[in-house]
Amino acid sequence: MDILEEACKREAANEKIIHMEIGQPGARAPATVIEAAQVALSDGYFGYTEARGIAPLRDRIARHYRETYGVDILENRIIVTTGSSAGFSFAFLGAFDSGDRVALTAPGYPAYRNILKALELEPVESPVEEETRWVLTPELLEWAHTEKPLKGVLVANPGNPSETMMQPVALKALCESTRDLGITFISDEIYHGLVYRGETASALNYSDEAIVINSFSKYYCMTGWWIGWMIALEALVRSIERIAQSLYICAPDISQRAALAAFDATPKLEVVKQCYAKNRELLLDVLPKIGFNELLPVDGAFYVYAGVRSLTNDSSNFARRMLAEAGIATTPSADFDHDRGPGYLCFSFAGLHEDMVEATERLARWLA
DSSP: HHHHHHHHHHTTTTTTOOOOOOOOOSOEEEEEHHHHHHHHHHHHOOOOOOTTOOOOHHHHHHHHHHHHHHOOGGGGEEEEEEEHHHHHHHHHHHHHTTTEEEEEEEOHHHHHHHHHTTTTTTEEEEOOOGGGGTTTOOHHHHHHHHOOSSSSSEEEEEOOTTOOOOOHHHHHHHHEEEEEEEEEEEEETTTTTTSSSSOOOOGTTTTTTTTEEEESSSOOOOOTTTOOEEEEOGHHHHHHHHHHHTTTSSSHHHHHHHHHHHGGGGHHHHHHHHHHHHHHHHHHHGGGGTTTEOOOOOOBBBBEEEEOOOOOOHHHHHHHHHHHHHHHEOOEEEETTTTTOOOEEEOOSSSSSHHHHHHHHHHHHHOO
């Protein structure tokens, strides 16, 4: 976010900046979503909805799980949230008590750690390695649990920032391990739909006891509408509902009505995904040729997590120089991984293809 702020200042001074720091789709929300919002606006009245979200949207989300994963989800387990961020807060508040330990991966999305700490929970970071294809294994989880008991584990699949898609057999094994150890499993599936290789499965395919978080922000291109959902444990639904009522009453009415139409936009969204795939191929081809010799798997999402240890030992300073000298905004990775992060950068390829082409050309000149 510091890089974004500096990039915006430079843009205000008429510099052309290529944004590769924020995980935000470059495409607009689908036409079906815009049309649904316009219809809602013509109605002229917006109010509070049920804290769990409007019934038609919850029903449509349940249908999505039947059609996409072959899983029947009770409608009363579905809670519409203000983006995935609210879903994580609800899961942590509903499932854990102060002082509980929750396992995470390193590298991993820093907001998990920050929210846990704010709620007086203890994040337990397990470093993942190339040997395990950058995913959490039952062995790593059991080791952390043996050291001191865990109450929960949170896994992003595809990973963020590793972008590794945990394959069904590995996901099943982890689900079984959490069940055997009595650990609550929270699955961040916000990048489902944006998978380029490997199979996609939900944690719900292997465990009815998993909590799943998702959002309309990424695949559905609705960043800024602040609308997402979670599949909660049935025993936690009432508690989470009351927390939602107390924090913000409900997700925005207009965003809920618009999101209902997002599921009808799959053909258009697949075209957007094809653009991401083209950007992905470009970066995977060019980055190693210009000095980025270590790239983690890019199975899904729209990021490349790139090692820069052959170029610098301080990715934060490197990213600031890249912004100032090449006009490219990227994310330094110290917050993703406190120990190894200074040796990595994260590039988002969610923007327009012509911008990605220009970015690679600028990088090549800058590093020459």
